[in-house]
Amino acid sequence: xxxxxxxxxxxxxxxxxxxxxxxxxxxxxxxxxxxxxxxxxxxxxxxxxxxxxxxxxxxxxxxxxxxxxxxxxxxxxxxxxxxxxxxxxxxxxxxxxxxxxxxxxxxxxxxxxxxxxxxxxxxxxxxxxxxxxxxxxxxxxxxxxxxxxxxxxxxxxxxxxxxxxxxxxxxxxxxxxxxxxxxxxxxxxxxxxxxxxxxxxxxxxxxxxxxxxxxxxxxxxxxxxxxxxxxxxxxxxxxxxxxxxxxxxxxxxxxxxxxxxxxxxxxxxxxxxxxxxxxxxxxxxxxxxxxxxxxxxxxxxxxxxxxxxxxxxxxxxxxxxxxxxxxxxxxxxxxxxxxxxxxxxxxxxxxxxxxxxx
Amino acid sequence: xxxxxxxxxxxxxxxxxxxxxxxxxxxxxxxxxxxxxxxxxxxxxxxxxxxxxxxxxxxxxxxxxxxxxxxxxxxxxxxxxxxxxxxxxxxxxxxxxxxxxxxxxxxxxxxxxxxxxxxxxxxxxxxxxxxxxxxxxxxxxxxxxxxxxxxxxxxxxxxxxxxxxxxxxxxxxxxxxxxxxxxxxxxxxxxxxxxxxxxxxxxxxxxxxxxxxxxxxxxxxxxxxxxxxxxxxxxxxxxxxxxxxxxxxxxxxxxxxxxxxxxxxxxxxxxxxxxxxxxxxxxxxxxxxxxxxxxxxxxxxxxxxxxxxxxxxxxxxxxxxxxxxxxxxxxxxxxxxxxxxxxxxxxxxxxxxxxxxx
Numbered sequence: 001x002x003x004x005x006x007x008x009x010x011x012x013x014x015x016x017x018x019x020x021x022x023x024x025x026x027x028x029x030x031x032x033x034x035x036x037x038x039x040x041x042x043x044x045x046x047x048x049x050x051x052x053x054x055x056x057x058x059x060x061x062x063x064x065x066x067x068x069x070x071x072x073x074x075x076x077x078x079x080x081x082x083x084x085x086x087x088x089x090x091x092x093x094x095x096x097x098x099x100x101x102x103x104x105x106x107x108x109x110x111x112x113x114x115x116x117x118x119x120x121x122x123x124x125x126x127x128x129x130x131x132x133x134x135x136x137x138x139x140x141x142x143x144x145x146x147x148x149x150x151x152x153x154x155x156x157x158x159x160x161x162x163x164x165x166x167x168x169x170x171x172x173x174x175x176x177x178x179x180x181x182x183x184x185x186x187x188x189x190x191x192x193x194x195x196x197x198x199x200x201x202x203x204x205x206x207x208x209x210x211x212x213x214x215x216x217x218x219x220x221x222x223x224x225x226x227x228x229x230x231x232x233x234x235x236x237x238x239x240x241x242x243x244x245x246x247x248x249x250x251x252x253x254x255x256x257x258x259x260x261x262x263x264x265x266x267x268x269x270x271x272x273x274x275x276x277x278x279x280x281x282x283x284x285x286x287x288x289x290x291x292x293x294x295x296x297x298x299x300x301x302x303x304x305x306x307x308x309x310x311x312x313x314x315x316x317x318x319x320x321x322x323x324x325x326x327x328x329x330x331x332x333x334x335x336x337x338x339x340x341x342x343x344x345x346x347x348x349x350x351x352x353x354x355x356x357x358x
Numbered sequence: 359x360x361x362x363x364x365x366x367x368x369x370x371x372x373x374x375x376x377x378x379x380x381x382x383x384x385x386x387x388x389x390x391x392x393x394x395x396x397x398x399x400x401x402x403x404x405x406x407x408x409x410x411x412x413x414x415x416x417x418x419x420x421x422x423x424x425x426x427x428x429x430x431x432x433x434x435x436x437x438x439x440x441x442x443x444x445x446x447x448x449x450x451x452x453x454x455x456x457x458x459x460x461x462x463x464x465x466x467x468x469x470x471x472x473x474x475x476x477x478x479x480x481x482x483x484x485x486x487x488x489x490x491x492x493x494x495x496x497x498x499x500x501x502x503x504x505x506x507x508x509x510x511x512x513x514x515x516x517x518x519x520x521x522x523x524x525x526x527x528x529x530x531x532x533x534x535x536x537x538x539x540x541x542x543x544x545x546x547x548x549x550x551x552x553x554x555x556x557x558x559x560x561x562x563x564x565x566x567x568x569x570x571x572x573x574x575x576x577x578x579x580x581x582x583x584x585x586x587x588x589x590x591x592x593x594x595x596x597x598x599x600x601x602x603x604x605x606x607x608x609x610x611x612x613x614x615x616x617x618x619x620x621x622x623x624x625x626x627x628x629x630x631x632x633x634x635x636x637x638x639x640x641x642x643x644x645x646x647x648x649x650x651x652x653x654x655x656x657x658x659x660x661x662x663x664x665x666x667x668x669x670x671x672x673x674x675x676x677x678x679x680x681x682x683x684x685x686x687x688x689x690x691x692x693x694x695x696x697x698x699x700x701x702x703x704x705x706x707x708x709x710x711x712x713x714x715x716x
Contacts, residue, residue, distance in 0.1 A: 017548035061536050085540035178419050182443035190375035
């Protein structure tokens, strides 16, 4: 695909150190990735790895520590220059090869056994970076290769959030004794026009989540990510005002696709070469799925949850049904943006809310 | 002055409700303004007021509550439309006249007795909104009129802030066991290139502050704000690493300029017409200056403090002298931006740091 001004802006946003600091300091994220690498150490040792969107190179270095023969660390952002410095300073230049460019543009002369990438955006699909993982997979991944994470699931659920509504909206009803309700329409628009990345608690969620999209990283196509539509039907487990929907995701780090699980001898031989033995202790059950979750009931991550608020809440009775559809699609204007269209109906009333995540 | 694209961007930034919510919810700010209006109620009652940059109109309404005959509420941002709605909903349309436009462009047919404005930006002078207050003063303020706030003072002081340095810089020395010190130059640049608005504690301040600029709102000129230079000399009260300088300000709400203090009969007559009597109780000593302070040792405001960090700390001994100069000037490119040039010397070493607040 062509390199657009939007790509340029996107890659530039990753040139700033702060964003990498935030991601690395997200211990849930970084430690789960490290645990995943260590869990698949048998497979990774002696193999060729590609890290798609390597940032500062931390995952590539984890892979080198796990015994990878070679790691191609690819990033189109200027941060790749720093990644290269970090690799050099750690005497890993003979293992980790930093490539400063888009996955779509770089050249490598061999197939890879492992693709690792931390590609997930808000609402999973925002940023559209998964497309680059798919490109790398289709171009370089050998049969039987490993992709980490192996699969991802996006969820949605109806939420109640009185505190948020009170703080941003009801606030205007009495401002130091003055009735500023005239601000309400604009306040609702400003607060709720765009998706809001924030942390909610399990108690805000009105019922079990609905799966919006399941992604199998071994088989997903760029085509099927351009627009995702789901129909949902929720039955509220309690009586509460419905303020909108929350979206979150999890990803799993399973082994290679079922049809391709034959481990190769070199991997088996490398089984005990872990540099970081400490991770091994956590492997109480090596077959249990390793999950990185951004759900409200799980420890907080930098992804938090993404909320789409209605302009006005809907009062729900217990067991009342809310149904409709949600469509997430890449913006035509800028594929890094996401258009969201929510249809929802409850009782006799039906609504549509459209917004853009920029 | 001409209406530039930069003005447009500046006014647009105030069209969003969030910024007004933040300012109004800053109780130190809003309650001090209200207290100031109530303290000068004798003067305001029956008079003509202009509110420069009225936002949602809250200060104008406070002035109406204090008995103003007429309040011209001026704002160039689209928020003026909302201010007008709020005024109407409070049945104050016959007192508060909302003018949607720049102070430099609006027309009013009478002089004003009082100018009130919440014009202070970060580091006091950022945003350059004081120029509009000066324009209003020179165009409309009657002799003996009142300006609230009446004067403002910008301070600076050397600070130590190990936590901040450790968190953003030293962090890279050991990232999950990996030495990422190669990130340090970029991390320092990203963290400390620009002024940082953040809250520090009194303990971070190494000695008494230096007055960078005192502004008398009755006499200050636009000319003298274009560039402010000060020479400072600090003697550290403790042994500590010097990480940079903090800037903060306070403003006072004193009566009309000394030469013009003759209260007029109409004001005296209105002495007991306070709608909000509760404020009166705070007037234990009506001659004591009412101060809105953003100093580190005072309750936090949305202005916080503005920090200018060095790329590398300087180890100070107790009583060691740091001296140099600071220049704050309007950017030529965009008068809403501020160029900051710091010269500092300690022992045999001297340094220059230049940055821009955008």
